[in-house]
Amino acid sequence: xxxxxxxxxxxxxxxxxxxxxxxxxxxxxxxxxxxxxxxxxxxxxxxxxxxxxxxxxxxxxxxxxxxxxxxxxxxxxxxxxxxxxxxxxxxxxxxxxxxxxxxxxxxxxxxxxxxxxxxxxxxxxxxxxxxxxxxxxxxxxxxxxxxxxxxxxxxxxxxxxxxxxxxxxxxxxxxxxxxxxxxxxxxxxxxxxxxxxxxxxxxxxxxxxxxxxxxxxxxxxxxxxxxxxxxxxxxxxxxxxxxxxxxxxxxxxxxxxxxxxxxxxxxxxxxxxxxxxxxxxxxxxxxxxxxxxxxxxxxxxxxxxxxxxxxxxxxxxxxxxxxxxxxxxxxxxxxxxxxxxxxxxxxxxxxxxxxxxxxxxxxxxxxxxxxxxxxxxxxxxxxxxxxxxxxxxxxxx
Numbered sequence: 093x094x095x096x097x098x099x100x101x102x103x104x105x106x107x108x109x110x111x112x113x114x115x116x117x118x119x120x121x122x123x124x125x126x127x128x129x130x131x132x133x134x135x136x137x138x139x140x141x142x143x144x145x146x147x148x149x150x151x152x153x154x155x156x157x158x159x160x161x162x163x164x165x166x167x168x169x170x171x172x173x174x175x176x177x178x179x180x181x182x183x184x185x186x187x188x189x190x191x192x193x194x195x196x197x198x199x200x201x202x203x204x205x206x207x208x209x210x211x212x213x214x215x216x217x218x219x220x221x222x223x224x225x226x227x228x229x230x231x232x233x234x235x236x237x238x239x240x241x242x243x244x245x246x247x248x249x250x251x252x253x254x255x256x257x258x259x260x261x262x263x264x265x266x267x268x269x270x271x272x273x274x275x276x277x278x279x280x281x282x283x284x285x286x287x288x289x290x291x292x293x294x295x296x297x298x299x300x301x302x303x304x305x306x307x308x309x310x311x312x313x314x315x316x317x318x319x320x321x322x323x324x325x326x327x328x329x330x331x332x333x334x335x336x337x338x339x340x341x342x343x344x345x346x347x348x349x350x351x352x353x354x355x356x357x358x359x360x361x362x363x364x365x366x367x368x369x370x371x372x373x374x375x376x377x378x379x380x381x382x383x384x385x386x387x388x389x390x391x392x393x394x395x396x397x398x399x400x401x402x403x404x405x406x407x408x409x410x411x412x413x414x415x416x417x418x419x420x421x422x423x424x425x426x427x428x429x430x431x432x433x434x435x436x437x438x439x440x441x442x443x444x445x446x447x448x449x450x451x452x453x454x455x456x457x458x459x460x461x462x463x464x465x466x467x468x469x470x471x472x473x474x475x476x477x478x479x480x481x482x483x484x485x486x487x488x489x
Contacts, residue, residue, distance in 0.1 A: 104117060104119050104368070105117070105118075105119075106368050106432060115368070116224050116365055116366050117364070117365040117366075117368030118370055119365070120361035120362075120364045120365045120366055120368075121233055121234055121311045121361045121362055121365050122234060124230075124357050124358070124360075124361040125226060125227070125229075125230035125357065125358070128226070128357055129223065129226065129227075134231050134308075137214070150174050150178060152171070152194070154279075155167070155174075156168065156171075156322075165227075165297070167481055168294075168297060168298075168301070169301075171198070171201070171301070172201060172205075172301070172305070175198065175201050175202045175205055176205050178202070178206075179210065180210050180211075180212060181199065181202045181206070181210065181212070182199075182212045183199055183211065183212065183213045183214065184214055184216055185213050185214065185215045185216065185337075186216050186217075190278055190279060190282060190287075190333075191286070191287055191288055192287060192288060192289070193284070193287040193288065193294070193295065193297070193298055194289070194294075194412050195261060196282075196284065196287055196329065196373050197284075197298055197301070197302060197308060199333070200325060200328060200332070200333075200454075201305055203328075203332050203333075203336070203375075204305060204309050204328070208332070208335065208336055208339070209334055213336065213337060218345075221264075221268075221345070222346070222350065225346070225354070226354055227263040228257075228260070229354060229358055230358065232253075232257055233358050233361075234364060235253075250429060250432065251425060251429060254425045254428045255421065255422070255425040255430065258398070258421040258422075258424040258425045259417070259418070259421040261395070261398060261424070261425060262398055262402045262417045262420050262421040262424065264447055265345065265399040265402045265403060266402050266403070266413065266416075266417050268345055269399075269403035269406055270406055271400070273406055275295060275337065276334055276337065276338070279329070279330065279333045279334050279337065280330055280334065282326060282329050282330055282333070283326055284299075284302070284322055284325055284326055284329075285322065294340065299318055299321075301322075302320065302321055302322060302325050303316070303317075303318040303321030303322065304321075305321075305325075306320075306321040306324045306325055306328075307321065311324045311328065314325045327486065343400075343462075344399050344400070344460075344461065345399060346395065347461070348396075348457060348465045349394035351391060351396070352387065352388055352392050353389075354391070355386065355387045355388070355391035355392060356387040356388065358387075359383050359386040359387040359391070360383060362383075363379055363380075363382075363383040366379065367379060376439070377443055378439055378442050378443055378446065381443060381446035381450060382434065382442075382446055383446060383448050384450055385446055385449050385453065388450075388453060389449070389450065389453035389456065389457065390431060392457065392460075392461070393453075393456055393457065393460055394424060394428070396461060397460060398420060398424050398461040400460070401420050401423070402416065402417060402420045404416075434446065454466075
């Protein structure tokens with residue numbers, strides 16, 4: 093916004109464009125995403141300078157002594173107490189998470205003492221996916237900047253560019269849907285006997301604690317053997333973890349707020365650059381309505397619908413899946429090209445259509461992203477808190 097106002101005041105360079113009547117800027121589109129990513133990466137470091145609150149965090153590998161066997165055993169024996177006194181557990185999920193004995197034991201023990209809502213699952217690769225998606229969208233936007241200065245794209249050129257972008261997006265969503273299916277299959281086939289442990293001597297200790305946990309939860313009888321406790325633990329993991337991971341991963345890869353932030357950032361920067369050389373008294377309402385529609389509704393809806401459609405029929409063969417991906421990408425390309433026809437309409441008709449689309453947008457968002465797309469709502473804060481049953485006590489030596 094500051095660069096846009098600076099361009100409007102003549103402080104930043106503008107160039108003549110083949111698409112617009114007035115000169116347009118380019119700095120906002122060039123620097124918006126790098127500034128945004130730098131903010132994401134370094135914001136925590138800035139917050140550390142102005143500390144407002146301190147959180148107590150228990151990280152087993154650092155909080156349990158790893159050098160002294162005696163102290164280490166005491167820490168392991170009290171692991172249940174640490175979990176019981178923790179408000180939230182954050183799982184940094186990777187492909188090997190469910191193959192490690194300690195991590196599975198900790199997450200299952202936490203769920204035995206807390207509600208499912210207290211467990212937060214953060215797949216490590218999601219951060220890389222988000223950064224890649226932001227950079228891909230940014231490259232697509234800035235790729236049009238030099239083109240706009242030379243000539244106006246023809247219809248076929250727009251179709252080719254948008255089609256290539258849609259194809260990359262649909263391939264990613266299809267592969268990610270297959271990966272999620274494999275992940276849930278791993279949970280369903282889980283067995284603690286197949287888990288790995290860095291020190292084989294710890295297995296006996298963990299198996300013993302798991303058996304005690306199952307007895308304390310009254311899942312098995314007090315006279316049950318360790319093997320019976322392990323079987324009960326396997327059933328607990330298979331029953332509970334799929335629900336937790338489905339809830340954590342969600343039906344869609346990205347939440348609406350993440351897609352809206354990226355879309356507002358990119359489309360907002362494009363709109364500011366497009367209006368940079370226009371006199372302040374000649375600013376148009378259609379540009380504002382179009383930016384609102386594309387930022388708040390069009391991009392999130394398109395991404396959400398693409399993922400929902402392309403994630404169907406995951407059991408198809410490779411040839412069938414490839415044909416389905418191409419078909420879905422063509423649908424997405426057609427939708428974008430059809431929405432571009434708004435620019436060819438009369439200004440009065442385009443304004444009326446954009447107002448109607450912005451009014452219908454929230455309804456479409458709720459149908460795609462769910463009723464909590466805009467947050468928990470006022471009713472959540474007006475509802476009196478429910479009283480939970482007391483947690484089961486877990487005895488540890």
